[in-house]
Amino acid sequence: MLGAVQSCQKDMLDIPPELLSEKELLAKAKAWHVENRQLLRQKGTKGAEMDLDDLIFQWDSYALSKNKVGNQVITVPIVSKGASKANYIELGLIVDDLGRAKGMIKEYMRSPYTGKTQMNIYTGTGRLFLSGVYDARKQKLKVSRRMLSGVGKLDKLAKIASSGNSGSDPEEPLDGGEIEGVDVYPPGGGDDGGGGGGYEPDWPDDNGGGSGDSGGGGGVPTNPGGGSGGSGETPQQQKQQIVNSRTRTDCDATKLAQKYALRVNIQSAINTIKDEENEWGVAISLADPNYTSLFNAGTPYTDGKPNSIHFNPRWDSTNGYTTGFIHNHPAGSAPSPSDVYGAMISLNTMVYSQGIPTNQLVNYIDNYASMVVSNGYVYTISVKNALYVSAMKDGYDNVKERKRYEKYIMEYYDDNNIGEPSALQKQQAGESALLQLFGEQIHITKHEIGETNNSKVLKLDNDKKVKSEKPC
Amino acid sequence: MKTNLILLLLMIMPSKFLLAQQNTTDFITNNYIQSSNLLNTVSALRSYRDSKNLPSYIGLRISEKSAYYKISYQPSGVSTTIWGLVNVRCLNNTGQQSTIEKILDAYYVTLIADDDEDNYTKEIVKNPSVHGGFFFSKESNDIYIYIISHPNQDFVSATIEINGLTVAQKKALAQDFINKTVFQ
Numbered sequence: 001m002l003g004a005v006q007s008c009q010k011d012m013l014d015i016p017p018e019l020l021s022e023k024e025l026l027a028k029a030k031a032w033h034v035e036n037r038q039l040l041r042q043k044g045t046k047g048a049e050m051d052l053d054d055l056i057f058q059w060d061s062y063a064l065s066k067n068k069v070g071n072q073v074i075t076v077p078i079v080s081k082g083a084s085k086a087n088y089i090e091l092g093l094i095v096d097d098l099g100r101a102k103g104m105i106k107e108y109m110r111s112p113y114t115g116k117t118q119m120n121i122y123t124g125t126g127r128l129f130l131s132g133v134y135d136a137r138k139q140k141l142k143v144s145r146r147m148l149s150g151v152g153k154l155d156k157l158a159k160i161a162s163s164g165n166s167g168s169d170p171e172e173p174l175d176g177g178e179i180e181g182v183d184v185y186p187p188g189g190g191d192d193g194g195g196g197g198g199y200e201p202d203w204p205d206d207n208g209g210g211s212g213d214s215g216g217g218g219g220v221p222t223n224p225g226g227g228s229g230g231s232g233e234t235p236q237q238q239k240q241q242i243v244n245s246r247t248r249t250d251c252d253a254t255k256l257a258q259k260y261a262l263r264v265n266i267q268s269a270i271n272t273i274k275d276e277e278n279e280w281g282v283a284i285s286l287a288d289p290n291y292t293s294l295f296n297a298g299t300p301y302t303d304g305k306p307n308s309i310h311f312n313p314r315w316d317s318t319n320g321y322t323t324g325f326i327h328n329h330p331a332g333s334a335p336s337p338s339d340v341y342g343a344m345i346s347l348n349t350m351v352y353s354q355g356i357p358t359n360q361l362v363n364y365i366d367n368y369a370s371m372v373v374s375n376g377y378v379y380t381i382s383v384k385n386a387l388y389v390s391a392m393k394d395g396y397d398n399v400k401e402r403k404r405y406e407k408y409i410m411e412y413y414d415d416n417n418i419g420e421p422s423a424l425q426k427q428q429a430g431e432s433a434l435l436q437l438f439g440e441q442i443h444i445t446k447h448e449i450g451e452t453n454n455s456k457v458l459k460l461d462n463d464k465k466v467k468s469e470k471p472c
Numbered sequence: 473m474k475t476n477l478i479l480l481l482l483m484i485m486p487s488k489f490l491l492a493q494q495n496t497t498d499f500i501t502n503n504y505i506q507s508s509n510l511l512n513t514v515s516a517l518r519s520y521r522d523s524k525n526l527p528s529y530i531g532l533r534i535s536e537k538s539a540y541y542k543i544s545y546q547p548s549g550v551s552t553t554i555w556g557l558v559n560v561r562c563l564n565n566t567g568q569q570s571t572i573e574k575i576l577d578a579y580y581v582t583l584i585a586d587d588d589e590d591n592y593t594k595e596i597v598k599n600p601s602v603h604g605g606f607f608f609s610k611e612s613n614d615i616y617i618y619i620i621s622h623p624n625q626d627f628v629s630a631t632i633e634i635n636g637l638t639v640a641q642k643k644a645l646a647q648d649f650i651n652k653t654v655f656q
Contacts (some may be wrong), residue, residue, distance in 0.1 A: 039531070108637050308586050336585035401528040406583050406614065410559075410631060411530075413579075414537050419627040420575045426582045 010128065020095060023348060024394070025074045026062055028101040029093045031395025033057060036124030037440050050105065050126035054080050057091065059244055059387070060237065071095060078105065088112055089139045101395075103335035114250045220335050239351040239361050251472035253443035257380035257455035260284070260369055261447065265297040266326065270449060272374045273328045278302050279309040281327035283377060284369065285320040289360045292367050295323070306330050313345045315356060324369035332375035332423050334430025337401050340381055340392075340438050343370040347390035373449065375423055380445045380455065388441040401437060408433035412464065431458055431466045493539040500628055501654045509542035511557075526557050526613070526633045537561060543632060547641040556613075556634025563627040570625065572596060575618050576605035581630075583607075584618060593643060597650045598622075604650030612640050615646050616650035621655040628653060 020028070037052060058077040065073045069096040078089040088111070093103035103124055110117040112134065119141055123218050132143040154383035194234040233241070237392035246254075260266050266284065283298035303309050307330075313322040325343035331336075332371060350364065383389050412429040413421060421429065434444065446468060447455040456468035493512055496505055500604070511517045514532050515542055521528055538561035546553045573596060580594060587609060594607040604619040615632040630649065637645065 091503065159498070305589075307581075307584065333582055333583035338586045400529055402585075402587070403612075403614075405585065407528070407530045409534075410629075413629070414535060414561050417537065417563060419565075419629075420568065420570045421578045421582065426578060432586075445595055466526055 002401050009338040020072060020099075022064060022350070022424055025061065025064065025072055025095065027063070027391060027394035028095060028102065029074050029076060029091065030059065030387065030391030031073055031397075032101045032103045033091070033126060034095060034391045034395075034440060037388070038437065044154065049120075049128040050107070050122050052126050055089070055105075056080075060240055067390050071232060108134060119359060172370035190404040231259040235352060235354075235358060236357050239356075242358060242361055242365070243347050243351055243386045243390050246362070246383075248366065248383050248385075248443065249471070250443065250469065252366070253380070253382050253445050254455040254471060256367065256369060256380070256382050256454060257447060259445050260295070260324075260371065261378065261452045261455065263295055263297075264297065264435070267450075268298060268379060269297045269326055270371075270373050273326070274376075276302070276328055277330050278306050279305055279327050279330065281309045281311055281325055283311065283313075283320070283322050283370075284324040284326060285322045286363065286367070287362060289315070292363050296320070297326075311343055313343055313346055315350065315353075315360075321360075321364075323364060323367040326371040326373065329372055329374035332426060333372065334427045335370070335372040335381060335434060335444070336378050336430070337434065337437060338398075339370050339372055340434065340442055341396055344368060344391050344393050345388070347386060348394050375427065376449055377427075377446050380447075382443050382445070383441075385441055385444045392438065392441050404437055405433050408436045408464075415463070416465075428466050432460065432464050435466065436462045436464065492536045493534055494537055494560075494562060496539045496541075496560050496562060497656075498624065499564070499656055500560075501656070502649065504543050504545075504558065504649055505541050505560060509579055511540040511542065520557065524555055524557065525635060538629075539644050542592050543634070544640075545634065545637070545645050546646065547637065554636055556632055558598060558632045559627045564596075565572055565620075565625040565627065568625070570620075571639065572598070572603035572605045572618065575620065575627075576607065579616060579618060580607050592640060595643065595646070597647050599651055602650060604642075604653070606646035606650070608642055608646070614635075615642055617646055617649055619650055619653050622653070625656055628655075 018092045033079055040048065042054060045320040056079040058079060062074055062076045065075070073094050075091065075092040075093075078091060080087065080089055089106045090106055091103055092106055093101055095101055105124065105126070107120040107122065108117050109119065114120075116133050118136050119132055120128055121141075122128050130141070130143055132141045134141045188286045197221040269282040273282065280300050282300050285298070286292060287294040287296055301309075309327050311325045311327075313325070315321050316345075322343075322345075327339075345364065347361070347365070350361050365383050365386050368383050372379040372381075409429045409432075412418075412432045416425070418425055418429075429442065431446075439460065444458045445455045454470070456470050458466050458468055461467050494508070497507060511520055512534065514534055516527075517534065518532055520526075520542060521532075538559050541558050541560065543556050543558040544553045545556065576594070576596065580592075584592060584607075591609045591611055592607055593610070595605065597604045597606070601622055602619050603622050604617060606615060606617040608615040613633055613635050615634070616632040617628075617632065618628065619628040619630070632645070632649070634642075634645070
């Protein structure tokens with residue numbers, strides 16, 4: 001289990017919220033979105049009026065500002081595949097004084113900048129919790145309907161309210177503020193833009209021009225990111241686009257696991273560490289970052305601990321181009337949460353690093369593998385959705401994810417009437433917990449040590465039990 | 473008519489009867505587990521968690537395979553009572569023979585995952601009628617307790633969430649919980 005990176009993550013979370021950089025704030029917003037998608041997957045779509053699968057978050061077109069009490073605000077335009085062109089949807093998220101992300105999805109039925117418009121506010125999972133009439137001049141929402149009965153804290157909604165990382169239930173709106181005074185911070189509309197990179201939409205003039213309240217015309221931007229796209233993209237923008245859109249299929253995941261399993265040097269590394277009583281690790285790197293056929297295996301090492309080992313992934317000509325890490329679990333357990341992200345290089349860092357060209361970023365995403373050798377099996381964790389992975393890596397809350405991991409494991413034992421867990425049940429409990437935590441972001445495959453063409457992807461069934469499939 | 477009567481009964485029955493939990497008292501008695509402290513609806517559980525600052529972190533649910541109770545503890549030498557939450561699950565032995573050491577270790581290695589072992593307290597508690605064991609991290613408010621009856625080896629898992637206790641107090645609570653468990 002990979003431990004070294006966790007302390008760095010804690011350090012990052014300890015930074016006072018007012019010092020969050022643009023990049024960190026964006027990572028918080030992405031992490032919030034990923035967390036809500038996970039919650040939706042756990043709870044199902046029952047009660048969700050907005051289908052998250054229909055929403056395309058324009059992560060390149062975010063804007064930064066501050067609200068009236070000084071909290072940082074990030075807004076991200078959202079394009080809905082099914083929405084009318086008159087609608088405008090955006091994510092609004094603040095980071096409060098305790099560093100907690102609180103967000104909501106705001107849907108304006110007409111222009112948010114002229115006159116009055118019907119407005120709906122949804123939780124991060126798409127559950128409608130407020131409706132009302134938004135007055136663009138006053139920048140206030142007069143609430144006409146409060147939904148989600150049974151959620152006890154609705155009357156205390158923050159100015160930019162709602163779910164996120166602060167409480168027991170990420171879906172539950174939280175915290176203080178006047179419900180009648182929901183302020184709106186549209187992209188580019190804040191009084192403190194926070195530097196470059198923000199999106200400046202082509203808004204109609206306030207209280208005037210444009211299409212007025214009629215919508216439909218050019219008044220309401222439904223594709224706000226268009227201004228920065230096109231052929232003039234910088235390498236950084238091109239890399240961000242890759243991160244935003246790169247996904248890997250189940251078949252890609254099993255092929256990657258088998259690609260590594262076929263390498264003689266990796267077979268040798270696995271056989272060297274598989275029976276050790278402490279955790280041992282071996283770094284895997286590309287011989288040439290521009291080609292993905294030749295991998296080097298590093299020298300096995302250990303920290304002398306039975307349940308942890310440090311690893312620092314690198315991507316440079318001096319230290320090598322590490323695409324992954326192999327280590328053993330002497331206790332025979334499944335991969336732990338830190339095994340998912342600990343071996344990974346931040347994709348956001350790769351995007352911002354001028355020395356990494358786009359093809360190398362693609363090579364990294366497609367070949368990243370955290371391999372865990374445990375009780376006769378090899379687990380291979382790889383990227384499923386690059387955007388979600390980048391959010392997880394940079395927005396990871398170690399304390400909270402650890403709590404969730406423990407609770408999912410206990411739920412597994414409870415649901416399956418397990419007294420003393422067998423070796424297999426211990427693995428299955430961990431697999432189930434990991435897929436519940438990170439199933440949106442990563443693939444997990446599993447094969448027996450020595451197998452080279454029988455890797456299977458792990459999935460959750462409706463009872464949160466793990467099933468394995470051979471997709472191709 | 474009969475169908476209508478059943479439907480009527482179902483409609484007027486309090487929701488707690490519709491959300492069956494495990495009837496812990498069929499398996500064990502324990503002074504820490506009082507039927508008056510049973511939390512048998514999701515809303516009651518949510519409300520209690522909120523009031524005691526015990527966030528769930530995952531979706532709340534009531535399961536028929538375990539039961540939630542409010543739990544109180546007054547540490548030795550302290551005048552105030554601290555309230556927490558316990559989730560209890562009981563299983564009758566179906567013939568498996570093991571030891572509390574093996575059972576405790578099986579849970580420990582899964583739940584500790586990559587945490588620093590130096591932060592953990594782990595201990596076995598045995599008396600003539602029960603064998604128990606517990607572990608917890610000094611950085612967490614969770615206490616994991618496992619108990620088997622002696623010699624029948626019926627099984628109890630109890631996870632306590634409680635704030636504000638020192639390591640010594642958590643240890644004392646876990647020891648006392650085990651010693652106060654009586655299998656039926």
